Amino acid sequence: MKKIRKNKWKLLLLVFLSLFLLWINYVYVSYSSNELIFDNSNDIPKSEYALFLGTPKYLSDGSVNNYYKNRITSVVELYTKKKIKKIIISADTLNKYKENEVELIKSDLIQKGINESNLMLDKNGNRTWKSIINLNDNIIIGKIILISQRFHLERAIYITKEKNIDAIGFEAKGKMSKKLWVREILARVKMQIDFIIN
Numbered sequence: 001m002k003k004i005r006k007n008k009w010k011l012l013l014l015v016f017l018s019l020f021l022l023w024i025n026y027v028y029v030s031y032s033s034n035e036l037i038f039d040n041s042n043d044i045p046k047s048e049y050a051l052f053l054g055t056p057k058y059l060s061d062g063s064v065n066n067y068y069k070n071r072i073t074s075v076v077e078l079y080t081k082k083k084i085k086k087i088i089i090s091a092d093t094l095n096k097y098k099e100n101e102v103e104l105i106k107s108d109l110i111q112k113g114i115n116e117s118n119l120m121l122d123k124n125g126n127r128t129w130k131s132i133i134n135l136n137d138n139i140i141i142g143k144i145i146l147i148s149q150r151f152h153l154e155r156a157i158y159i160t161k162e163k164n165i166d167a168i169g170f171e172a173k174g175k176m177s178k179k180l181w182v183r184e185i186l187a188r189v190k191m192q193i194d195f196i197i198n
Contacts, residue, residue, distance in 0.1 A: 003062050009196060022185055029188050032122065033157035037150060037169040050084040051167075053131055053148040053156060054091020054101040057108075065172045067149055071091070074147050074172040076112045084145055086118050090125030090134060101131055111116065128152070128187075129194050132159045149174040151184050159190050162195060 031159035038044040052075055055066045087109065091101035102123050108117055120138065135144065146156050146169045153169035160167035175194045176184065 020109040022189065025188055027193060029158045029191075030154045031167070032161065033154040036157050036161075036167070037153050037171055039150075039171040041074075041081055041083060041170070044078070044145065044168065045143065046083050047145045047168075048084070049086050049088060049138075050078060050145040050147055050170075051088045051131065051135065052105060052109075053092060053128060053146060053152060054089065054105060054125055055113070055148075056095055056099055056101060057104045058099065060138065067172070070149070070172040070174050071147055072108050072112065073076050073172055076111060078145065078147070078170060079114055079118075083150055086120060087114065087139060088120045088122055088135070088144075090122035090131035093123045094124075128156050129159060129191065132156060132163060132165065135160075135165055136163075140165075145170050148172060151176045151180070155184070155188055159191065173195050 012055060047192050052071060055071065056065055059065050075084075075087060079087070089102050089105045089109075093100045093102055095101060102121050102125075106116075106119055106121065109119060122131065122134050122138075124134060143166045144152055144160075146160070146167055148156065148169070148171075150169075150171045153171060157167060157169050
């Protein structure tokens with residue numbers, strides 16, 4: 001009986017320690033990226049390039065994804081204010097909803113008045129890690145602006161810092177749901193594993 005109780009406490013301690021480490025990792029990523037994220041287009045420095053981090057346009061029920069819509073709005077805002085010139089669209093060409101995110105984003109940006117010649121396509125951005133790593137395949141002059149929601153930007157900016165890519169973030173509107181919060185915690189763990197295994 002004593003042995004069972006002892007093992008039970010060991011298990012509880014292990015669970016607590018695991019949750020604590022998950023929380024520490026989450027907070028550390030947010031803290032280290034916070035000062036590099038802007039939420040006002042008037043304050044953000046000008047840059048030659050921006051990176052649009054993709055997300056599905058449509059949800060499973062057929063409605064338009066607000067995260068997508070707000071990222072489009074943010075890119076257009078920066079472009080209209082001449083804060084950016086060229087936009088790299090990095091997204092999945094065939095996600096679980098069978099969307100070609102890159103082409104949808106490209107089409108919507110052109111409809112909003114962005115010249116097609118200023119759009120660069122990264123069709124291999126099926127996840128954030130790849131979108132950042134793929135920047136090395138493009139000739140980027142100066143600082144690049146990443147565009148997404150804050151919770152996503154924190155992780156993306158963290159990766160650019162670790163990979164010595166000069167980047168800042170522009171926050172598109174959109175709060176994180178509880179489901180996405182859990183997903184983001186796990187995504188940040190996966191990110192650290194990516195660093196370990198390179």
